[in-house]
Amino acid sequence: MLTGEWLDIGWADEIPVRGSRTVQVEGGDDIAVFRTGDGRVFALADRCPHKGGRLSQGIVHGGAVACPLHNWRIALATGEALGEDKGCTPVIPVKLSGGRVLICRASTMQAAA
């Protein structure tokens, strides 16, 4: 599970459609893994650039998530705040392989550094 460039975190269908799950990294921020209405998967540090809200708990719509604390909209692909707000949350590269979700090992470890 912990070898190679990618970390296997589970099946894509364990993430609710238009929802999110988290990956805990010891010593660091959680990672929020999202699944959109059209089945794409993204991962971001689970911290809103505004006040650190848990993005994993927000409402996922289109390719964005609304932070539960103050409703900032964060683009899932880039981590950038949308609209008038300015800020960016780190993106963790993700890929799907045979229905499994793989996240970038280096970025994950960095999140814990």
Next chain:
Amino acid sequence: MHHQSHPAAALEREHLVVIGNGMAGCRAIEELIARDPSRYRVTIFGAEPHVNYNRIMLSPVLAGEKSFDEIVINDRQWYAANGIELVTSDPVLAIDRTARTVTAQSGRTVGYDRLLIATGSDPFIIPVPGKDLPGVITFRDMADVDHMLAAAGKGGDAVVIGGGLLGLEAAHGLTLRGMKVTVIHLMPTLMERQLDEAAGWLLKSALEARGQTILTQANTAEIVGTEAVEGVRLKDGTLIPASLVVMAVGIRPSVALARDAGLAVGRGIQVDDHMVTSDPAILAVGECVEHDGQVYGLVAPLWDMCRALADGLVGSHSGYRGSVTSTKLKVAGLDVFSAGDFSGTDGAEDIVLRDASRGIYKRVVVKDDRIVGAVLYGDTGDGGWYFDLLKRGEDIGAIRDMLIFGQAFASGGGVADPKAAVAALSDTAEICGCNGVTKGQVVACIDAGGHSLDAVRAGCKASASCGSCTGIVETLLAITLGDAVEAGPRTMCNCTSFGHDDVRREIVAQQMRSIPEVMQKLHWATPDGCSSCRPALNYYLLCALPGEYVDDQQSRFVNERMHANIQKDGTYSVVPRMWGGLTTPRELRAIADVVEKYDAPMVKVTGGQRLDIFGIKKEDLPAVWADLNAAGMVSGHAYGKSLRTVKTCVGSEWCRFGTQDSTGLGVKIERMTWGSWMPHKFKIAVSGCPRNCAEATIKDFGVVCVDSGYELSVGGNGGIKVRATDFLCKVATEAEAMHYCAAFIQLYREEARYLERTAPWIERVGVDYIRARIADDAEGRDALAGRFHVAQQFLQDDPWAARAAGAEREQHAPMARFTPHAVPA
């Protein structure tokens, strides 16, 4: 030159052996022959007994629209005329790269100079018990079609596993052949790789209207049967009887032969731009290859690959650069098109057109003034045009406003300005198809004082039904009035041109049953709404369809999903219900135990007379609830757009001033009203005398007890703008007080806008209206209260109990955990 066609010369030609007599293998040879018919001697091995046929056309054969002969691409005459040796029913089993030979099942061994692998793909078989039972088949070749036709001849039930293109075509064919068909699809949306949710919903509705049963988010557990298949059991236990099961869950590149031969294989056989594998003597083409990390399951890329391959074979290398794919399909007679990336990537904007009455949905995804994707349903006529603009990366900035109306409109007469286009329409041009309103009538309505969208809707009905002409009406307003246009009522959000009231009215009038249905029928401008409209729609549907609508958890704000209040550090606060603000030693002990056991850093008494336990971790919530449930406590709904608390004072039982049993009445009211979802939070208080210690006159519904009965008042709140209640009426008995309360809440539930508290609602509609509906209209009051009690039958269900028992466990647990520092380097 002439001697080249001499048989002796033929022996000197290089021998090209093709493994696979399918569409890719034969197309490659056609392309080669077109370039140089005499360069190679060709032998083709096929596993099937047939000549080369069009695999894509198997669906019409199944449906009875075509015969096998009609889908043959190249008959035996073609092979003979081009000197191609065809070996059928004899699959190649091994490649010897050192000896440069292939060996087939029959034992026949043939040498090659160049080898072309075109083995295509294999159907994926989901590894469930019973997958090998007779009657379980795939949908890949003519033999599968023969199998299905034989089964359909006996009638009965069929199950198709897989709601992709292939599965739906199998289901359609079997339906036409008289079988009763159920489609089981793992994902929430049919054909999710080609269609977005809205188009998938339209497709599902249309197929259901044709008699198929479509089960989405259905997971196959096993195929049951002893001698032959008898049915399919889902993971949720449902058993679907079936004498035929078609597995159409997907395809995998057929790479076994190449892998055994030691060729580089990833997801497919890896090839370069000239379709050459890791062995320069061996080429590969079609669905079995991986080019630049991509594998393709559609026919268009195959044609591009075959061209590059043939160019390479004759020494004029052109090179394949990958394909942008589009899918234009007729699924069960329904037109569907998709191309490019329609997943709404960052910076991309959606242009959406929905024509509810004709069942049409069009969505074009634009990024930096270029089309990056498109999904069309119902009318795919402009698919080719969009795809062409997409492939050419054309700047569509100039025609953007007209783009969604299609090529004819967008490029018609060189009018690129939508205002000019609308201005150019004749007075007799029909603007609103639903109500048959012409441009002249709309303009007349505006001239007569209709200076806002709403006024036009009221005045001449244009845009008052489906709303698809809203943009044109707004343009007419702008043209006619310039800056004098009055802003209408605010729309729900940027996803729709309708306001809350219009949406609610239409949900009820058109009996809509799901969020995607509302978005389709009311022409939502986004594929799946936003964080403003989704919770509102979820509430409106829940209110309109008590006991029937299945709540969409992903359309609820986190607090209502977790049944606790999120705090700024990501922990939650938990408030157990204390009926009427009363508690017991047992409840207090349970709360104290929870505080200690889960290290809650703070406990606080709330303004509504409850105890709030702070700092509970998401993971611990189910256990906390289990402990509180064990002491008889349920969710306090302190987090919801719902009934919060009923605050009471001690009343006549203890207080020297008390006139009635205010605590007893408060408990009864809370027992009646808890669990109710509402447009916004809702607070109640019962004071035992006019001293009003429970602060009943700043609640949404307040009761002040007096000697002669109960004074009821409504529409108060604290908050940013404090508002005292308006007096509603006075009643004589507790039972009446409760009845009026139920009726008032239901009126609020049915008529207030989502996130509108009772105070602004009453200021908007006027307290006289509320009095007329609740105090003066006995029959209406009874009906409202009746509907409230019906809804409560379904809503008074402690959400904590289900979660404590394990429901939606995944919401509370991380998907994975990593301890990076324990990782070996």
